[in-house]
Amino acid sequence: MSMPTLQKRRIIEYIKQGKRFDGRKLDQFRDFEVQLGISENAEGSCSVKLGKTEVYAGVKMSTIEPYPDGPNEGTLSVTLELGAMADNDFDLGAPRIEAVEMARVIDRGIRESGIIDWEKLCIKSGEKVWQISLDIYAVNNDGNLFDVAALAGLIALAHAKFPVYNEKEGKVEHELTNTPLPLKKEKMSFNLTVHKVGDSFVLDPSLEEEEISDYRLGMALADNDGEVRITAMQKGKEGGISESDMESILKLVEDSFKGLHKKVTEMVWK
């Protein structure tokens, strides 16, 4: 997709005055809509809509041999599909680099927050641990897939239950327990992506804003006794962050954090 220069200029002029085409403030998110249990065959699953952007996420559990450097620790694997279903510009074939990047950033955000108690995923030290497979699918792209995909991943994890493990035969039964995954709620971090459009910074970008932004800075944010704790970061696209840009972004993050953290917490643990 490429946008006419005129339209691009108009979006930037608007944003300069603190306005957006859909009437939102620069730091305002669209409405979220969460639906749990989109697959009965998943250990945990959900769909999350943010405005018209929608993703599906699901958790499957399996047992594997632990890595040598963590004989008592379970593992996590995150995949993300940006298929032709979600966007006219997404291809049918091989995964886009965008999908690989997004999956890895989401993976790090979850991993580094410390929300997963890895040792509680150990079945037998050095021999068998649980592997969490978190798979996320874009269904409709209307901007900000990054934040929505990360949130859907969190919600699927938060609602996942262990399957029954048959110790005698060493296999996973086709049945769920009532035991949730070992998650430390207080360590939860969520993804927040800031885009620089013109000279301004916006949250929850629309498709158009995303396309014309100079760069994005994605952050996984956790609460540390009322203070923001950043647990993962990634700058995306070619533009460079100046010193004053960084100041503005961090102020925006500090100002938005509390409200967003509360909202995300409610959506994830409800």
Added chain:
Amino acid sequence: MAKTESAYKKRSDGRKFDELRPISAKVGVVPSADGSAIYQSGKTRALAVVRGPRILHPKHMENPEKGILRFTYQMMSFSVWDRIKPGTSRRGQEIGKVSEWALNEIVDLDAFPNSVVDVIVQIPQADAGTRVAGLNAAAMALAQAGVPMKEMVSAVAVGKMDRTLVADVDKEEEDFEEGEGATDIPVCLTSRTKKIALLQLDGKISIPELKEAISMAKKACAKINEIQMKALKEPGKEIKG
């Protein structure tokens, strides 16, 4: 013909032999697409999106006479109990192809040379019959997208459990092993001319039984078609049947 009694006397979920699972259909679920729909039968749910007619890549696939229809079928990794690796499997490629042939029977793309209509089906939750659910969703999505169609299609999987024919097989039935076991017969029929647009079978069946299976599919498809048409008249509304 001397008939021995069938070992399958009652359906596991209590349905009548020719009864479909509860259906839910909704058109217009993916706003960025040209057409989209969800079709659910029992626990099997298919999501279909249509994009196009649009420019075709790769170029060598272009047909200067008319547009082509391309069908992609995937199951989401968590749609079944044993996780599937994300992406298109060999099974998915085959299902995509037979579904593509089925839909090519009814679309009229003469006005769109060198273009493609992409149909993308994803299965978020599976309990057998995913390819026929995918076709039912895809037909609605094509109609919503305004792709010229000679008629609609509807599809159903007829099963033969030992000697008993049943409509809209679920997973538990698919795994039936007594007597002659389970035979799975996905059928896709065109709505007006009643042509068979897709037919597959694995298992064992006699010719009279096959004839009966096809007539069972015809009845089932007539009912599915009714629901599809209702859903098309009210995009955004969930139609149950």
